[in-house]
Amino acid sequence: MKSLSLAVVLAIATPAVAQPDIKMTSVPAPDQSAAIPLYPDQPTVKAGQDEQWSRMQVTIGTNAMDNVMVRNVVRPTITPYLPDPAKATGAAVIVAPGGAFLSLSMTGEGSDVARWLADHGVAAFVLKYRLNETPRDDRAFLAMMGARFADAAKPGAVRTIEEPRATQDALKALMIVRSRATTYGIDPARTGMIGFSAGAMTTLNATLEGKGDQRPAFIGYIYGPMTDVAVPADAPPMFSAIAMDDGLFKRQGFAIVEAWREAGSSVELHAYERGDHGFGAGKPGTTTMGLMPQFYAWMEARGLLFKRP
Structure with a gap:
């Protein structure tokens, strides 16, 4: 295993609005025996071209994150986190971690969120989706990550940061998940998504590009870009949350929320005073700690949570 700190390179590549200090240590891939391949007929990945796992300690503004992350994903999966049947509500949520489409924050924006939902009776599935290809070398990857943060902070530039395969996944x-509703004890009509940062963008794109019952039944849009979008008339309900000191998107206003409202679709906005970008399931010492309970309460208020007969 190797550890690498590249704050100097990132500070050069990234403007003052969002200067991430990143320390990265390569780690072995975790046990993924419970993961379900999205495309089981994909050919086996050759040695040296498979996904790379690391522990990343990231500071963005006032926010410090310590996550296990993965990059160079080419074989996407979902990993189920199922509730105790005694308290299962029949609702399901696919969890889409973020990472600028260069990596995925698999703990803080993935398994931590999924476990919280499962503990509260909601079946959760962490989506490991395909990403932009990045250098195998850690130093080159971090330089690329710094440049990506710089691009994301530019007005109007974030919509050019994309990965169409993530939406497909x-x-x-x-x-x-819906095809296995009986196996998982869930209601296909109460199957939604929650995404963080690039995962929020993936959730949004699945909503905008999916047709009818292909799209999520409801969405959690957590510190994604707040710029305007064209919202279909039959868009599902949105729960949106962001910190007012978000290092990437705090200057964008709330145009996406207004667009949802003007389209006649239900939307709820939580704008926390502090939390910066990447607070995951909640940053201690801030009101972002209410994120998951508030998302759950919103689901309950919409009639999404009830025990199956």
Whole structure:
């Protein structure tokens, strides 16, 4: 294993609005025996071209994150986190971690969120979606990450940061989960998504590009870009949350929320005073700690949570 700190390179590449200090240590891939391939017929990945796992300690503004992350994903999966049947509500949520489409924050924006939902009776599925290809070398990867943060902070530039295959994977994950509704004890009509940062963008794109019952039934849009989008008239309900001191998107206003409202679709906004970008399931010492309970309460208020007969 190797450890690498590249704050100097990132400070050069990234403007003062969002200077991440990143320390990265390579780690072995975790046990993924419970993961379900989205495309089981994909050919085996050659040695040296498979995904790379690391522990990343990231500071963005006032926010410090310590996550296990993965990059260079080419074989996407979903990993189920199922509730105790005694308290299962029949609702399901696909969890889409973020990472600028260069990596995925698999703990803080993935398994931590999924476990919280499962503990509260909601079946959760962490989506490991395909990403932009990045250098195998850690130093080159971190330089690329710094440049990506710089691009994301530019006005109007964030919509050019994309990975179409992530959207395909989200829609495929929804299809698989719904097709196994009996196995998982869930209601296909109460199957939604929650995404963080690039995962929020993936969730949004699945909503905008999916048709009818292909799209999520409801969405959690957590510190994604707040710029305007064209919202279809039959868009599902949105729960949106962001910190007012978000290092990437705090200057964008709330245009996406207004667009949802003007389209006649239900939307709820939580704008926390502090939390910066990447607070995951909640940053201690801030009101972002209410994120998951508030998302759950919103689901309950919409009639999404009830025990199956």
